[in-house]
Amino acid sequence: MRTHYCAQLNENDVGKEVVLCGWANSYRDHGGVIFIDLRDKTGLIQLVCDPADSKEAHKIATRVRDEYVLIAKGKVRLRGEGLENPRLKTGKIEVVVDKLTIENESAPLPFIIGDTNVNEEIRLKYRYLDLRTKEAYETFELRSKVAIAARNFLDENGFLEVETPVLTKSTPEGARDYLVPSRLYPGEFYALPQSPQLFKQLLMVAGFDRYFQIAKCFRDEDLRADRQPEFTQIDVEMSFCTEDEVIAIAEGLIKAIFTASGIEVQTPFRRMPYHEAMENYGSDKPDLRYDLKLVDVIDIFEDTELKVFRDIAQYKKLNRIKALPVKNGADTLTRKDIDELTNFVAKFGAKGLAWVKVKEDGDLQGPIVKFLSEDEKNRLIERCGVEAGDLIFFGAGAKKTVLDYMGRLRAEVAKKLGLIDKDRYEFVWIVDFPMFEIEEGEVKIKALHHPFTMPKNVDSEDIEAMTSEAYDIVLNGVELGGGSIRIHKPQIQKKIFEILGISDEEAREKFGFLLDALQYGAPPHGGFALGFDRLVMLLTKRDNIRDVIAFPKTQKAQCLLTHAPSPVDPEQLKELHIRIREPKKV
CATH class of the missing domain: 3.30.930.10 (Bira Bifunctional Protein; Domain 2)
Known part of the structure; x- marks a missing residue:
């Protein structure tokens, strides 16, 4: 049916008679000459329907609308000077059509093909349209x-x-x-x-x-x-x-x-x-594209005046006090950011999120600092390897809960600070x-x-x-x-x-x-x-x-395209010896 795919053609094919098949990606009428961008799996090519070349093809082209299925026969030529389209692989050429067939029309589209702002439920309902993009x-x-x-x-x-x-x-x-x-x-x-x-x-x-x-x-x-x-x-x-x-x-x-x-x-x-992954990253699937690591500091708080930490530190096997040092965190994370992070970890069982900043003079600043001795502050600075401008978050409580929310905090901080190299693969x-x-x-x-x-x-x-x-x-x-x-x-x-x-x-x-x-x-x-x-x-x-x-289910395990799951004929249920229980009326 076709001699070539659209994007297979280039300047070397100028003068060739070709037959192309695909969908009308767009349609433009420029003063009597109609231009159609034809699309197939390889990409786009511009069709030119000029009444001077073929009145019949031009007449048919006037009926073309988006997503019509077309078969076009014509000759490849170079575009005129200044009319090339550098965004297209075929942007230096076009096909002058002498025969055009509308193989099938399309109903008005529920959304524009390739519009990424369309609601996902709509895209999944019309998945066969959603899949028509090059991507x-x-x-x-x-x-x-x-x-x-x-x-x-x-x-x-x-x-x-x-x-x-x-x-x-x-x-x-x-x-x-x-x-x-x-x-x-x-x-x-x-x-x-x-x-x-x-x-x-x-x-x-x-x-x-x-x-x-x-x-x-x-x-x-x-x-x-x-x-x-x-x-x-x-x-x-x-x-x-x-x-x-x-x-x-x-x-x-x-x-x-x-x-x-x-x-x-x-x-x-x-x-x-596994033990190292959990203790250092709070996860058995750590993202190693960024250098944020949890530090065990429970022993530092065994005799602290900060009662909540002291009580937790008495049971080292069952509990954890973990620090997350963040380089330049004091300078880059605002108080609003810290409040957002506190609310974030609360969703995963954290009863709060203690933090301290390292000041220019090397001392610590933050809500819990007044409860810390000079020795405890010095040990924290040394253990966490922090310096002026850095920030330390603390998670304290039951081992499993603390490791979970501190691991999530680590990932959230990396996102906020843009630490993730999306082109890197760390296995x-x-x-x-x-x-x-x-x-x-x-x-x-x-x-x-x-x-x-x-x-x-x-x-x-x-x-x-x-x-x-x-x-x-x-x-x-x-x-x-x-x-x-x-x-x-x-x-x-x-x-x-x-x-x-x-x-x-x-x-x-x-x-x-x-x-x-x-x-x-x-x-x-x-x-x-x-x-x-x-x-x-x-x-x-x-x-x-x-x-x-290709045809996924939603987060509710539904197929919006085929409407599955769906009721079945009562006779099928009878054959299977299944009776549907009526839900209780409230």
Whole structure:
């Protein structure tokens, strides 16, 4: 139908007869000569419909409006002197049309294509229009290249692509399952997989040695900008491997993906123990593009006159007093900024935000200074490495709460001060995770990652000191993915279930098929998964994961385009033995 794409043409094609297809991006009538900017996936080119060249083509051109689908036949020529458009790749040429076909008309548009100020709900309702921009096409072109680069790298390294079931058994994996009722087995349900975790372990037991899949995963959880109810991950598993060998493959894969995207990254990536990440950055996914670090100062306040700090400092294991020194913060952060930051951390459990400034004479100034001794002030200045013009924020209280809000404060201060280099890529592996987490005030113990993660010190009697062979890869403060070495010995798996309070009966009911498989010569194995959508989001410097998914859901897990979820025919429900409960009237 076409001889060329629009932006494939240039000055070397002058004089050629061409046939182009696309959409009318804009239409202009200049004194009888009509100009149409024709758009396809490659870009724009100017069509000229002059009655002197073709009355018929000109007559048809008078009916053209935005987003009409056109087929144009004509000859390429240079634009006149002074009429070139340097903003267009094809700005030096145009096509004089001798035959024009309106293949399809367009209804009036609900918004102008490419208008970024349009409400997101409107854009998602008409997603097929929202995707017509050059930026959207380039995003999905890159997404395609990332998938191809991943497949090529894994294929070259001996990995076999295997698809695992989408209808499977419901198992506890941290989020709610999406359930699918069975027509043939009334009252019983399939679940959509939260990840292919158990199946990829079974493939290792089967002797496949190296598996991968670009897999769809489903989680019924509260959504944020970087979450969707259905998402894609690059899923990898390998046998007879160590943690270092798995990480080396993951780094090679990431490097191949970035290289295909035109970005060079250096490997190996930095590694940081979980404890160090939490204590120094208040997060297990620290953004290392800027040099702000939390400093432990709890010991300085053991005997202070500041009672609230002194009381907290008596319980060092359960509590934290963290300082956040900010270079030049006294000069760059106003009192209004400090009040805004105080309100910000209050949303995450902070009961206040103490602060001090370093004056020109090297002394401290601020609301809490009158309670501090000269020795305490000197120790703070030395420990935090501050000087005139700097500012120190303090967080004090329960360990988990303080680390959380001080980590968030660190990121918020970096934004306010413009410390983040958006062209920089800082990778870090977080390693040596605790095997278990115990919520404050709760007796129940949970697996920090999942109950199939291999512990590093399985014989330890101190559960809180038990670490795991787990690892997360973080890029610019975003968790790209992670993985672990898996438990392959039944006796170790049994011990972990016992610690988690999972009885033999419950284990058999939920994981019986995996436990059976481990009895038949399961090899040592491990793997990882990378968030495919998050990866593309970071590569395209987008802030929202919905921008890199062709047909995403809203934050309320709705598809505004297809109106899903939606009611179904009562007969379908009857076949599935499902009855809808009427909501109680208030």
